[in-house]
Amino acid sequence: MYRSHVLVCGGTGCTSSGSPRIIETLKKEIEKVGLQEEVSVVQTGCHGLCALGPIMIVYPGATFYSLVKEEDIPEIVSEHLLKGRVVERLVYKETITEEGIKSLNDTDFYKKQHRIALRNCGVINPENIDEYIATGGYEALGRVLTEYTPEQVIQTIIDSGLRGRGGGGFPTGLKWKFARGYDADQKYVCCNADEGDPGAFMDRSVLEGDPHVVLEAMAIAGYAIGASQGYIYVRAEYPIAVQRLRVAISQAREYGLLGKNIFNSGFDFDIDLRLGAGAFVCGEETALMTSIEGNRGEPRPRPPFPAEKGLFGKPTLLNNVETYANIPQIILNGPEWFSSMGTEKSKGTKVFALGGKIHNTGLVEIPMGTTLREVIEEIGGGIPNGKKFKAAQTGGPSGGCIPAQHLDVPIDYDNLINLGSMMGSGGLIVMDEDNCMVDIAKFFLDFTVEESCGKCTPCRIGTKRLHEMLEKITEGKATLEDIDKMEELCYYIKENALCGLGQTAPNPVLSTLRYFRDEYVAHVVDKRCPAGVCKALLSYQIDADKCKGCTLCARICPNSAIIGKVKEAHTIDQEKCLKCGACMEKCRFGAISKK
Amino acid sequence: MKSLEELRAIRESMQGQIGLRSENSEQIRVVVGMATCGIASGARPVLTALSDAVLTKGLSNVTVTQTGCIGLCKYEPIVEVIEPGKEKVTYVKMTPEKALEVVDQHLIKGQVVKKYTIAEAIG
Numbered sequence: 104m105y106r107s108h109v110l111v112c113g114g115t116g117c118t119s120s121g122s123p124r125i126i127e128t129l130k131k132e133i134e135k136v137g138l139q140e141e142v143s144v145v146q147t148g149c150h151g152l153c154a155l156g157p158i159m160i161v162y163p164g165a166t167f168y169s170l171v172k173e174e175d176i177p178e179i180v181s182e183h184l185l186k187g188r189v190v191e192r193l194v195y196k197e198t199i200t201e202e203g204i205k206s207l208n209d210t211d212f213y214k215k216q217h218r219i220a221l222r223n224c225g226v227i228n229p230e231n232i233d234e235y236i237a238t239g240g241y242e243a244l245g246r247v248l249t250e251y252t253p254e255q256v257i258q259t260i261i262d263s264g265l266r267g268r269g270g271g272g273f274p275t276g277l278k279w280k281f282a283r284g285y286d287a288d289q290k291y292v293c294c295n296a297d298e299g300d301p302g303a304f305m306d307r308s309v310l311e312g313d314p315h316v317v318l319e320a321m322a323i324a325g326y327a328i329g330a331s332q333g334y335i336y337v338r339a340e341y342p343i344a345v346q347r348l349r350v351a352i353s354q355a356r357e358y359g360l361l362g363k364n365i366f367n368s369g370f371d372f373d374i375d376l377r378l379g380a381g382a383f384v385c386g387e388e389t390a391l392m393t394s395i396e397g398n399r400g401e402p403r404p405r406p407p408f409p410a411e412k413g414l415f416g417k418p419t420l421l422n423n424v425e426t427y428a429n430i431p432q433i434i435l436n437g438p439e440w441f442s443s444m445g446t447e448k449s450k451g452t453k454v455f456a457l458g459g460k461i462h463n464t465g466l467v468e469i470p471m472g473t474t475l476r477e478v479i480e481e482i483g484g485g486i487p488n489g490k491k492f493k494a495a496q497t498g499g500p501s502g503g504c505i506p507a508q509h510l511d512v513p514i515d516y517d518n519l520i521n522l523g524s525m526m527g528s529g530g531l532i533v534m535d536e537d538n539c540m541v542d543i544a545k546f547f548l549d550f551t552v553e554e555s556c557g558k559c560t561p562c563r564i565g566t567k568r569l570h571e572m573l574e575k576i577t578e579g580k581a582t583l584e585d586i587d588k589m590e591e592l593c594y595y596i597k598e599n600a601l602c603g604l605g606q607t608a609p610n611p612v613l614s615t616l617r618y619f620r621d622e623y624v625a626h627v628v629d630k631r632c633p634a635g636v637c638k639a640l641l642s643y644q645i646d647a648d649k650c651k652g653c654t655l656c657a658r659i660c661p662n663s664a665i666i667g668k669v670k671e672a673h674t675i676d677q678e679k680c681l682k683c684g685a686c687m688e689k690c691r692f693g694a695i696s697k698k
Numbered sequence: 699m700k701s702l703e704e705l706r707a708i709r710e711s712m713q714g715q716i717g718l719r720s721e722n723s724e725q726i727r728v729v730v731g732m733a734t735c736g737i738a739s740g741a742r743p744v745l746t747a748l749s750d751a752v753l754t755k756g757l758s759n760v761t762v763t764q765t766g767c768i769g770l771c772k773y774e775p776i777v778e779v780i781e782p783g784k785e786k787v788t789y790v791k792m793t794p795e796k797a798l799e800v801v802d803q804h805l806i807k808g809q810v811v812k813k814y815t816i817a818e819a820i821g
Contacts, residue, residue: 104754237712
């Protein structure tokens with residue numbers, strides 16, 4: 104039996120920073136010292152601290168090694184695994200104290216987190232069903248099938264107060280109740296794993312780190328609404344998640360946890376995967392189902408809602424990955440346990456993907472009602488390089504930004520909507536003073552223009568026009584009237600687009616206008632980009648008094664835009680300047696500045 | 699899967715494995731000195747014997763772990779038993795057989811095996 108477990112993160116973040124090679128080397132080194140019978144190497148899902156990957160945890164003791172390199176492995180094996188001496192130099196600095204090494208759960212990053220959906224991520228081997236069962240997996244399904252009526256299951260979910268984690272925040276229990284309410288010869292349970300927001304990777308991490316929880320929850324949902332078939336619609340761009348789901352499904356079938364007569368209850372349920380080709384609109388529920396049916400992924404009008412006529416025209420229940428990940432724990436611990444966490448109308452926890460200008464880029468799960476300040480300053484470790492916080496963007500291309508004056512608002516569905524943003528699926532991008540808010544709005548419009556499916560006119564043409572207006576502003580060619588016209592167009596699109604994609608596409612513009620109108624005005628009236636991002640409004644200048652004529656800038660300029668003789672002050676030809684900033688970076692005398 | 703009992707049986711059999719990964723302040727910690735001196739005088743079989751015994755006897759409240767040189771090289775292999783709220787007990791000159799006795803007497807029944815402790819050895 105193994106006396107020590109070495110857990111190495113196999114999430115997408117750590118995989119791209121080299122964890123597969125780490126695992127390989129680790130196994131080799133362990134064999135070299137003859138410990139292969141004593142030490143087990145386990146590949147797990149995401150631990151959350153993606154910025155510090157590859158991550159390795161040694162149990163017992165939970166020693167947390169971060170930024171592990173291949174060449175560090177022999178030392179870790181011979182010192183720690185063989186002789187029991189922690190290699191302090193490689194341990195995550197936050198865990199080192201004067202009294203020795205403290206638990207990871209006491210670090211700033213983990214202290215305020217509460218992991219329910221992510222409870223197994225980074226703890227178990229996602230490709231081993233026995234490890235999932237060891238942490239209580241499939242117990243909820245077993246109990247539901249042997250002790251609950253479908254109505255009792257639905258009531259439990261309603262009582263818990265769980266709301267959809269995919270963006271809209273619709274009460275999950277009610278959705279289940281509606282789907283149960285329609286009679287049909289066949290019903291379907293679907294899982295929306297088409298996570299498309301730029302910068303969001305909550306669902307991917309759950310699928311990669313704990314795929315069985317989604318299967319278990321879908322089977323519970325199938326029992327509750329009376330469905331025998333489930334589909335997981337997952338992006339093909341998530342190869343690790345797809346592969347682990349495949350492994351999980353075949354293991355569950357082998358154990359009889361999917362298939363016929365599960366737990367001898369007479370209940371049959373099976374799950375198949377459907378891969379999406381990466382269209383953002385397929386995250387919209389009706390487009391997703393159209394795509395599963397084998398058609399081009401386009402939305403259709405609602406009603407009828409999926410609960411009545413969904414996939415293949417049959418009653419269908421569709422929930423997001425993170426929503427499902429909460430279900431088994433609600434069954435096992437009771438609805439009161441779940442509803443004791445969070446705020447009045449938003450119960451439980453929410454997973455956020457932290458990105459942008461923040462130290463601890465990664466994945467966090469916090470109780471609803473935690474403030475944005477706690478998330479950014481404490482858990483996220485603040486903003487690098489001493490820069491000032493400007494705004495946080497939530498909800499991706501459908502959401503909006505939250506400025507500094509609202510940092511202390513508790514995060515929940517309703518508060519975020521009141522602030523002009525939304526919970527969305529949980530992407531949280533932090534911006535500092537170097538980010539131009541007009542440029543950010545343009546970035547998201549870039550995305551929606553590209554991703555608009557083209558079925559309805561307000562979205563297809565409206566987002567394109569919006570984007571052109573933003574372009575005009577960032578080039579300094581717009582008038583104040585254009586801003587008003589743009590705002591009017593935003594409301595028009597919101598009211599008239601067919602599906603959620605179009606209806607929410609103007610949100611990034613509206614919310615930046617709401618909080619940062621002065622930046623728009625600066626672009627239009629002063630022809631100036633306050634953050635120094637919009638290239639058309641920038642110019643680089645050389646201070647003749649400071650310039651020593653070293654010619655370094657002239658040599659580095661990719662377009663030969665800098666003219667001047669040796670030991671004489673240089674000048675920049677504004678016509679030729681590409682505004683790349685290379686000269687400013689190179690100048691040793693601080694003579695070049697950006698305006 | 700035909701019954702909850704079947705599922706729970708798998709869980710029980712896996713618990714010993716997964717239990718290693720839980721951090722609990724209530725746990726009894728059994729620490730084996732595994733520096734060069736310890737290994738040379740036979741700490742490795744002691745460590746293996748302890749880990750195996752804890753697992754097969756289902757002692758989920760016990761964590762077996764290792765440490766470096768404790769400083770009393772001539773008394774190696776050394777095993778320390780650290781129970782929350784109690785004084786640390788240090789066993790010296792351990793063998794796999796003695797270790798099993800410690801598991802049965804100390805870890806299960808709560809009786810310190812005096813004859814193997816450092817106090818006895820030093821006198």
